[in-house]
Amino acid sequence: MNPFLPFEWIAAVRFLMEGRAQTALTIFGAAVGVAVVVFMSALLVAVQANIFTRILSAQAHVVISAPKDEARALINTKTFAEIATIQAPAQKLRSIDQWQKIRVVLAAIPDVVVVSPAASGAAFAVRGDASKAITLNGIEPDVYYKIVNLPTMITAGTAALAAGDVLIGNQLAINLGVSLSDKIHIRSATGTDEIYTITGVFDLGNRGANERSVYVPLRAAQSLLGLQGGASSLDINIVDPLAAETMAVRISAETGLQADSWIKTFDQLFTSLKTQSISFGAIQFFVGLAVALGIASVLVVSVVQRSKEIGILRAMGASRGQILRIFLLQGAIVGLLGSIVGSAMGTGFVMLWRIFARNADGTPFFVITLAPSLFVTAAIVATLTGVLASLMPAVSASRLNPVDAIRG
């Protein structure tokens, strides 16, 4: 007997050790619950992180563009009544007014990491008889690559972009039947036509984007799209991608320009991820409930089995509080040990996932990691669950009348 432990601890541990098989099964039950939660938490975090990474590797956090053209109603200046509604005009490609100055202002905001101007618009890529609609992106490679890490997505050639060079998506290359060093025409909606040499082919990880995306130097795009010296958008990356919407609202308010965050752009995806998180929360709750009921049912039986012993302890002077604590501690110990075993099992599941969940080429679906905080949280939650689960049996044990308990 450990002289440094209070009586309640000693009794709780001894009672658990006495019913070894029963205790082991209860701990195992709790461990399975914890393992499921640990594994699913790691999986969910990895899936969501993977989705965010994929999106953000090809998307700026905030995109600033010129205000949209709006139709204004004709108002009678005397009566202020609306006398005519003008049909909304077609949106034209426009440059952001004074974009160079705005760029400097935006770059000075502490949370902003990089500001990249772009001239983007619709065009056609033409090779012989083949003509494909494309999104032409004129960029400053040095800054743009800090937002979209295109060099890492290059599958052929290089990401270097000099005058007369063009980078195209691998799907567009297939559709046009072109490869590195081939020349293609790029024709804008205004009829301007230029010939470019393909110096790089990339894979953005999205078939649609690979069919449409074409990159040329900013100056070339300005010329093709009729935006001499202009920029149709300013792409911004900030420190915390999840604060993008707040930043977009702030910029819009301060500059009067249209600012769209990636969160708004992908709002349906965010809704899906939120639904996924809520579903997972519900699963966690029910797993926790099942674990708690398992612990509670075993302790309820234990109280009945040990009623005589409880009676003896009460007769020898044990207080109701001491009896209560003995059973609460049993719940806590089962929960804590369950969390330790469960964390080990969850780690095992993750390792098995890493081994078996792979693409056809042997690369992993995505990186799944186990944060130490996950184990700490699991231990705290499982221990608290054990304590809560043992509350009812503990209270009933503490309320046992010693006389009745001893008589059985």
Add this chain to the structure above:
Amino acid sequence: MVDHASSRADDAPVLRLEGVRRSFGIGTDVEIEILHGIDLVIQRGEFCALIGPSGSGKSTLLNIIGLLDRATAGKVFITGEDTDLLGDAELTRLRSRSIGFVFQNALLIPAFTALENVMMPQLVDKGWPDAAMRENASRLLGRVGLEQRKDNLANAMSGGQQQRVAIARALAMNPALVLADEPTGNLDTKSAEAVLKLMREVNLANGTTFLIVTHNMELAEQTDRIIEVVDGMVVSGTTRPTNASRNKLT
């Protein structure tokens, strides 16, 4: 070992009951009175038997004396202290320090060794140094002849040995009063005699008061005083010649 009993008035009887009544409700309206105004005084060092037919109220009386139950009416004084004035926590403390229990089935806690079972009242009481508890428990086990088996789990011992451990446990806090409920009821004749002899030795050596509930008249006749309860009333409390009974045991 600290003698808690000595802190109270030495001249006060170990137990004094004044008009103790105990009723139990059946349903909502009907009440049945089990004890009908019991008066009883037991002095320090007495070695008494409490006898009576089944259903006479012996166990109810023992529970009230042992502070495991409260009287419906009347007064219970333990070593001069009026238990009516005590709250649950104080009652529990008085019980643990002044009264030792020996039950019919020993009722040791199987998850603990013999030594730990004997230490249990002090463990529960808290504040006792570990070494002092161990020394006290070892000494008591030695006294009941079981020091060699102190590390055995309780359920690995025979019925007689368990009962001896239970007696050692009852003495752990050096109580003024030991209540023994049919302590030899489940033992063979030889073990029963050994247990009774042990209780008598403790009584003589320490002056510990014993109140033994029994159906066994042969056992009762070996005590100094037989208190008979019939239909919830004490009908006799003869004090027997002590030398005669002591000679039988020594």
